[in-house]
Amino acid sequence: MKNKKMNLELSGLLKQDLDVWKSLNLIETDEDMYDFNEIPSCCASHALELYVLEKDPSNDCSSKSIVELIRPGLDDNFSKDLNNWKCDDGEHNDDIRAIWNLTCPTHPMFVGFM
Numbered sequence: 001m002k003n004k005k006m007n008l009e010l011s012g013l014l015k016q017d018l019d020v021w022k023s024l025n026l027i028e029t030d031e032d033m034y035d036f037n038e039i040p041s042c043c044a045s046h047a048l049e050l051y052v053l054e055k056d057p058s059n060d061c062s063s064k065s066i067v068e069l070i071r072p073g074l075d076d077n078f079s080k081d082l083n084n085w086k087c088d089d090g091e092h093n094d095d096i097r098a099i100w101n102l103t104c105p106t107h108p109m110f111v112g113f114m
């Protein structure tokens with residue numbers, strides 16, 4: 001892991017730490033909006049998309065592009081955080097699995113997931 005700041009951001013992002021989400025400008029701040037002060041994501045995959053687009057608006061958000069951008073901030077806890085925030089939507093879980101395969105292929109596969 002080369003980028004400590006990104007590492008902390010990714011950790012807070014996936015642990016759904018509201019303060020981190022706020023610091024990344026990913027939280028609605030208009031009180032009149034339905035999602036005011038709420039984390040606007042269903043799972044780790046969507047959260048990483050939002051994160052990557054905040055850092056690089058031109059990112060195409062393929063699993064490969066996401067991983068290229070976040071790789072400097074990854075550590076061993078990433079696989080756990082990824083595994084802990086899955087989706088109700090099977091397609092999103094496919095994306096999570098693809099990110100997993102690109103980042104933590106040597107870890108045991110998702111617990112209770114396959």
Ligand SMILES: [Zn+2]
Pocket residue numbers: 042043044045046086087088089092093
């Ligand atoms: Zn999702």
